[in-house]
Structure formats: structure tokens, C-alpha cells
Amino acid sequence: MKSAHKKPTVVNTFRRDYQLWIMIFPAIVVIFIFNYIPMYGIQLAFRDYDFSKGLTGGAWRGLFYFRQFFDSYMFADLMKNTIAISLATVILSFPAPIILALLINQVRWKRAKKTLQTTVYLPHFISIVVMVGLLNVLLSPNSGVIGHILSSIGLGDINLLGSTKTFVPVYVLSEIWQHCGWNSIIYLAALSTVDPQLYDSSKIDGASRWQTIKHVDIPALIPTIIILFVLSMGNVLSTGFEKVFLMQNALNLPVSEVIATYVYKIGIISNQFSYSAAIGLFNTVINFIFLYAMNLVARKSSDISLW
Amino acid sequence: MQLINQKGKKLTDVLFDAVVYAVCLLIFLSIVYPLYFVIIASVSDSTLVSTGQVTIFPKNISFFGYSEIFKDSRIWTGYGNTLLYTVLGTAVNLLFTLPAAYVLSRQEFRARRFLMLTFVITLFFNGGLIPTYLLMKDLHMTNTMWVFIFPFCVNVYNLIIARSFFENSIPKELFEAASMDGCTHFKFFLKVALPLSKAVVSVIGLYYLVAHWNDFFTGLIYIRSNNLQPLQIVLRDILLSNQVFSQGAGAGGSAGGYAQQYADQVKYGVIIVSTLPILIVYPFIQKYFDKGVMIGSVKG
Numbered sequence: 027m028k029s030a031h032k033k034p035t036v037v038n039t040f041r042r043d044y045q046l047w048i049m050i051f052p053a054i055v056v057i058f059i060f061n062y063i064p065m066y067g068i069q070l071a072f073r074d075y076d077f078s079k080g081l082t083g084g085a086w087r088g089l090f091y092f093r094q095f096f097d098s099y100m101f102a103d104l105m106k107n108t109i110a111i112s113l114a115t116v117i118l119s120f121p122a123p124i125i126l127a128l129l130i131n132q133v134r135w136k137r138a139k140k141t142l143q144t145t146v147y148l149p150h151f152i153s154i155v156v157m158v159g160l161l162n163v164l165l166s167p168n169s170g171v172i173g174h175i176l177s178s179i180g181l182g183d184i185n186l187l188g189s190t191k192t193f194v195p196v197y198v199l200s201e202i203w204q205h206c207g208w209n210s211i212i213y214l215a216a217l218s219t220v221d222p223q224l225y226d227s228s229k230i231d232g233a234s235r236w237q238t239i240k241h242v243d244i245p246a247l248i249p250t251i252i253i254l255f256v257l258s259m260g261n262v263l264s265t266g267f268e269k270v271f272l273m274q275n276a277l278n279l280p281v282s283e284v285i286a287t288y289v290y291k292i293g294i295i296s297n298q299f300s301y302s303a304a305i306g307l308f309n310t311v312i313n314f315i316f317l318y319a320m321n322l323v324a325r326k327s328s329d330i331s332l333w
Numbered sequence: 334m335q336l337i338n339q340k341g342k343k344l345t346d347v348l349f350d351a352v353v354y355a356v357c358l359l360i361f362l363s364i365v366y367p368l369y370f371v372i373i374a375s376v377s378d379s380t381l382v383s384t385g386q387v388t389i390f391p392k393n394i395s396f397f398g399y400s401e402i403f404k405d406s407r408i409w410t411g412y413g414n415t416l417l418y419t420v421l422g423t424a425v426n427l428l429f430t431l432p433a434a435y436v437l438s439r440q441e442f443r444a445r446r447f448l449m450l451t452f453v454i455t456l457f458f459n460g461g462l463i464p465t466y467l468l469m470k471d472l473h474m475t476n477t478m479w480v481f482i483f484p485f486c487v488n489v490y491n492l493i494i495a496r497s498f499f500e501n502s503i504p505k506e507l508f509e510a511a512s513m514d515g516c517t518h519f520k521f522f523l524k525v526a527l528p529l530s531k532a533v534v535s536v537i538g539l540y541y542l543v544a545h546w547n548d549f550f551t552g553l554i555y556i557r558s559n560n561l562q563p564l565q566i567v568l569r570d571i572l573l574s575n576q577v578f579s580q581g582a583g584a585g586g587s588a589g590g591y592a593q594q595y596a597d598q599v600k601y602g603v604i605i606v607s608t609l610p611i612l613i614v615y616p617f618i619q620k621y622f623d624k625g626v627m628i629g630s631v632k633g
Contacts, residue, residue: 039443045518046436050448053433053487057452060484064460064468081467126360132353142357144619145364151611153547155565156604159572163374163600164367169383171370203364211622235349268550272573286462293463294554306461317457 071304084300091304100288108284108309111270114198116258122206124251127213128243132235143214146207158272161187161200188277197273201266216250217243252324259320285309375399375601383597397595398602408603410560411567418481418563419545425486426541431534433487434495435522440505452489462554469555480555481548481563488544491537498533499526536621546611564607571603 040047067081071091076084095101126146133139152160164170165186176184186192220242228238267286274282285305293302374382378393386392402408437445459465474480503526511521527534549565556562570576575596 043442043518046439046442049432049518049522050436052429053452053492054448056429056483056485056487057455057489059472060465060468061455061459064464065458067460067464067468070464070467075467080471081464129353129356129360132350133357134350138354138357142361144616145361147619147622148368148615149364151543151547151615152608153549153565153568155547155549155568155572156608159568159600159604160367160371162573163597163604164370166597169597171367171374171385171388174385207364234343235346272549272569289462290554294466299463299467303461303463306463310458310461314457 068303068307070300071307073300075299075303087300091301092308094301095305095308100283103280104283104285104288107281108286110281111194111197111284114194115201118198119202119206120255120258122202123209124213124247126206127210127217127247128239130210130214131217131243132239143207146210148207149204150208152204154266154268155272157200157204158269161196161273165196185277187273188275190278190281193273193278193281197269201269212254213247213250216247220246248328252328256317256320256324259316371601371604375598375605379595379598382601395598398598398600399606401595401599402602402606407559407567407570408564408606411562411564414478414561415546415564418478418548419542422482422486422545423538423541425482426488426491427534427538429487430492430537431495431527432522434492435499435518435526437492437496438499438503439508439518452487452492456489466554475555476557476561478561481545481551488541491540495530495533495537498530503529532621535618539618539621543611568603568607572600 063081069082070084072086072088073082074084074087130139130142130146133142149157164172167173167185172186184192186196224242225238228242233241267284267290270282270284271287271290274287286309289302289306289309292298292305370387373387373389373391375398376394376396377387377391378395379398381387381392436442437449439445460468469475469480469484474484507525508516508521511525516524547565548563549569552561552563552566556566
């Protein structure tokens, strides 16, 4: 009887929960090795990498590699390109799924709605390589179908993938084409939880369809919108390395070289590990500042926040 | 004054519907047409395609592109590798993620809050590319198939989805009752929790599966040997670097416009062949999407 009231000690709870520990142990090991050890390895940005001494053994260099980056001729361009691509992506591709969800929600004909949903989700499952391959064959100035359409309306012979002016629009529009549908799922889920009585009562009040969207649907989406917006701001500078990298060519390089692709080239291709790690760390810090700031704004303005 | 038609609907609402359906049709076509075009272009005469004469129906049907693809050994090696990495990788993902999610859903597990926090932190912080790359090198994982399977085999988003599901749909009383009868956590997880969670298992299984199938980054960074490259790297060589034919005949301008034409046809075919598996399973998995998001959006 007495033992039941005894405060559980570490040993006691371990004896009781050892099976739980066994079940979670593999996950702990994996997270520790592949997520936490690289975080420890961030010191590399402040040291000289030395092959014989491993991840954290080289001589201490302080902020040397950061200064080298800030002073480099690439710095201004990299910052400009990274921010331009990320902000254009966030600003244009964030509202798209919201609008799409509101639109799909208005479709009353069940079969049409189902077909539309199935279709708009589909491009999300196309791999990035195939997506960029698609862009290449469809936008090719002399043989692509979009090139033909453009020249038939008199805008012909623009190399959409090889121009510094069209790189960002093509990047952003294709992002929307590929992911807008998939990202609308979460808003559709939020809309499906709206109390039907609200629709009935707005109808009785004589609200038009448009007014119902404005006063019932959109307010229902606000919490979801804010949370997703804060999360997307956190990624503002780590915009898809893979897609930018694959879309790069000699012609668009002046606007398509971003921090992430530069880190890859300097680090993995030319083995300047410390310099590259410093640039990568700089990127992470900026990301976090963005996330923190947006979270603060969201919390102040709406009481909704990540933490 | 309100304009009312015979069905009792306001005219403005009828107009509204018309606009909605028109815009939806436009969206539908803008997604379906490019995909449809790739299909017809892959089986049409490539000269007609490149001069813009193939628009709605395939013309002068030819399977030259496909016969080239079937002869190309790189594609089949890549296919085989990706298949292996996907199957093995997804199995390991689920094996590591599901038990952990179950444990984190148990209220009585005292380390739960702390462990959850250490897992969630990794969503916002990471070591970055270079320290991770050097770690893989130190672990001798570069240029092995294991780099596709073990690193990051626990995805924290999927872990949270599974945890919320276990928490909300496996009542606490169920384990209490079972443990009275001498049921251990191992047994309860395998015999009760998992069979009740088929929905969430299939949803996160699907997420993992698609991620493995489309993984390009791992091959790019960590694999040097051609025999280990996944399909996506092979696709990049063919679609973007223009290394269309194994023999290299069509690679440059050496063979002239003739090879370039066929190169395009091969590209259309490659897009189809590499996306086919997903297009085949898509109708079967599609019904799980909404369910998956609903599970994931449950606050935890």
C-alpha cells in the first residue's frame, strides 16, 4: 500500500517505462546524430578546417570567414538575389492557395469539385527535376509549346529560361502551378469546419455569395492563414536550393545565384569548408531573425503565435 | 430592387456562379494541358512537335523516343536504385517514426515533454549543409546506399502527425484495461494501436514514399559512383544537361539538328516514364489526402 504513494524516482519510472524507452531510442539516436552533431559542427565556421583533426579540431579563426564573405564581391548580389526570389515567392505564392480554396469551396457541383481537386493536387507529386525538365521543354524558345503560343500572339522568341528579366517570374509562377493546389487542402479543411448555420443565417440576412465569402469564409480562415504565414516567413531565405540550382544556366546566373547555391559550390565543389559553413550559418541566422520578427508581429496583432 | 429569376435565385448569384465555373475551368485546363501535351508530344513526330503543329491530337505516331529509353541502361539502373531506396527507406522511416510517436503520445512517459522539445528544435535549427556533409564523410556514408536510408529517417513533421493521431484516437482507458490483463506496451502498440491507426500509417507512409521517390539532393551531394545514382540524377543528366543518348551521339551539336529533334522526343518520353509510377498509384492514394491533412491539423 505504502509503495503506491511513494514519489516515483528515476529508477522506478525507468523500470516501469523501459519498453517505451526502447521504442523511442532509435529515433533519439537518429535525431542526435544527424541533427545535433551537425549543429555542434557549426564551430567550423569559426575555425580552419583540418582534414586530420575532423569537424571541430582546426585552429580558431573567429569571424575571419564572415568578414571574408561580407567583403567579397559576391555578397551584394547574393543577398539581393536571395531576397528577391524569396520575397517574390512568399508574397505571390502565399495568397494563391487561399484564393483557390475559396473558389473550390464555391463549386456546388460535386463531381466537378472532386475532379478539380484531384487535378490541382497532382502537380505537387512531380519531382523537382521533372518539373524543371518540363519547363525546359515547354518554354524552349524554338520548339516549346508555350514558345509557340507566345509567338502567335506576337511576343515571340523570348528565351524565358535564359533571361535575367524572366527568371524570377518563371520561378514563382511555376511554384504556384505546382504547389498551389496541394497547399489549398489545409484551407479547404478549415472551411469544411465552418458551422453551416452561419451560411443559413447569412442567407436569411440577404447576403450575396460574395458577402458570404467576405464575412463568413475569410474570417474562418484567419487563424490558419496567420500560422502558415509565420511558418513561411521562417523559410524566407532558405528558398528551394534544388529548384533554383536546376534552373540555373549561364545566361540567368546574374539573378539566379543565391546563398544556398553558392554554399554548395564553394563548399562541396571547391572544398572551402570553413568559408562555406560561415555563409551557411549567416543564412540560418537571418532566417531565424525573420521567423522571430514575424512571430512577434503575429502575436502582437492577433494573439496567435508559434510559441 | 432585387432581380429574381424563376428558380428564386438572384441574378447576381447566377452571374457569380458563372464566373466561378469559368475560372475553375481555366485553372483545370492550365494544369491538365501541359501534362497532356507531354503525353502527345512523346508519341508524335518530333519535327511536327517542334514546329508547333501538334496541339490537340498526336500526329504521325512514332515510338522512337520510348525505344531509345528502353535501350538506355542508365535509366534502368536509376529506376532500380530508386525503387530499392524507396522501399527500404520508407520501411525504415516507419519503423523509426511510429514507435517513437506512440511513446510521445503516452501521458505517463515522463521524458515526453523534454524529448518533444528536442525534436521540435530541429525544425528551426540545423547545422547547415557543410557540417552535415562532413559528418556523413566521417561516418563513411558518402557513396553508399545507406545515405539514402538512415540519415534523417525520422521526419519531425510526420512524427507530430502520428503522435497527435495516437493521442486523439487511442483512448487512455484502452491501455489501462489492456495492462490490467497483463498487456505490455510492446504488445499494445503492435496488437491494438497500430491496427487502429491504419489511416495515419498510410498517410505518413505516403509522404515518406513520395519524398524518397523524388529525392534528388542526396544523390547530388553524397553519391559519386554512377551505379548508385537514383533516378532523379539520371533524369537531370537527360532532361537538363542534354546527355540524351548513352553513346553520347546526341549530346552536343555534333550530330546536328537531326539528333536534337530526337533528343526532345526522348525527353518527353523520359518525363512520362519517370512519373508513371506516381500517376498509377495516384488515384488509389488520392482519397487519403484530405484525411491526412485533417489528422495533421489536429492541435497537439
